[in-house]
Amino acid sequence: MGEIRIGTSGWVYPPWRGTFYPAGVTHKNELAYLSQRLGSVEINGSFYALQRPSSYQKWASQTPEDFVFAVKGSRFITHMKRLRDGDALLANFLASGLLALGPKLGPILWQLPPNFVFDPVLLAEFFGHLPRTTTRAAEIATQHDHRVDPGFTTTDAERPMRYALEIRHPSFITPQFTELLATHDIALVVADAAGKYPLIEEATSNFVYIRLHGHDELYVSGYTDDGLDMWAAKIRSWAADRDVFVYFDNDAKVMAPRDALALQARLGGCPGRTHRGAEDGPTPM
Structure with missing residues (x-):
């Protein structure tokens, strides 16, 4: 049986304050609060700029x-x-600090733009060119350049590195x-995107990466009980022989943490600790 990790795409969203994040959880403690309730999260800031x-x-x-x-x-x-021109750019990305996550470094997600043709x-x-171990990374x-200062160019241990690719052009349906x-x-990222982008449900590695952007309305709509039941059944099937990572990206109306907790509850709770919901209140700091 593979390991199942469920989380959200990012964690810094002002509308979550007072809804998912209760009063008493300061902005700097939001990640700590989320990490006590979910088993993973996507770091989004690395997409927009080197961290x-x-x-x-x-x-x-x-x-x-x-x-x-x-x-x-x-x-x-x-x-x-x-x-x-990937070599220098890849070196900068790898030197920006992700290796500092150590054993907490999970898959790296590459998302292609909608006009990128196969x-x-x-x-x-x-x-x-993608390194397959943290040592090679x-x-x-x-080899990073001046745009990364300081660079993080060490690893505490040799571990395998995993990659996932999200596509958004129909030419990839082949x-x-x-x-x-x-x-x-x-x-291959299994992306539920309200029908706007291709949805290909095929396992191409020893893990499955799922992004749930909203079934009816992109980045906005929440998932119904039936919808969550359907995804839970698919995840159980994939997890029979693979790890599965699931991230909710329907954050516009504070649906992502709600749906992530609901799906996680269907699948046995958060890895390594008792399942807790937002209603349980803040974790003491």
Whole structure:
């Protein structure tokens, strides 16, 4: 049986204050509060800008030992350079501090823009440059340039690194694409996006990565009991022989933490500790 991790895409949302985050939970303690209730979270800030090692170290220190972070890859690589000129950019991303998460580093998510058309040659080249261990990632990180200062270029242990790819163009709906992912051991992101983007439910690695953006309205709508039951059944099936990571990205109306807790409850609660809901109140700090 694989491990199931359920969380949200990010944790810094003002509308969550007073709803998911009760009075008494300060802004700097929001991650700590979430991490006592869910088993994982996506770091979104890494998509918009290179973070600092001190930030990753702080996030790691605020969470339980068994907590896991997924890290969203830089949009400068995926959206601006469109996976080209990747060596120097990848070194900067790896040196920005994600290795400071240590054993809490989970999958790295690469999200392609909606106008990115399937290009097997370009994708294969990019996949070939991705380090498969934290030791190799640290070696690549030493090649960072002046845009990363200071750089974090060490690892406390050699661990495997996992990658997931989220696509948003219909040209990817072809067996050639999923075969390419399987060849390079990259997980295909199963993305429920209100029908706006392709939904391909095929396991291409030893883990499954799911992003739930809203079934009826993108980034807004919550999931019904029937919808959560359906996803719970799918997750149990995948988890028979794979790890599964699930992140709710329907945050616009404070649905993400509610739905994440509800799905987690269906699947046995938070790994390593008793399931707790938002109504339980803040964790003492």
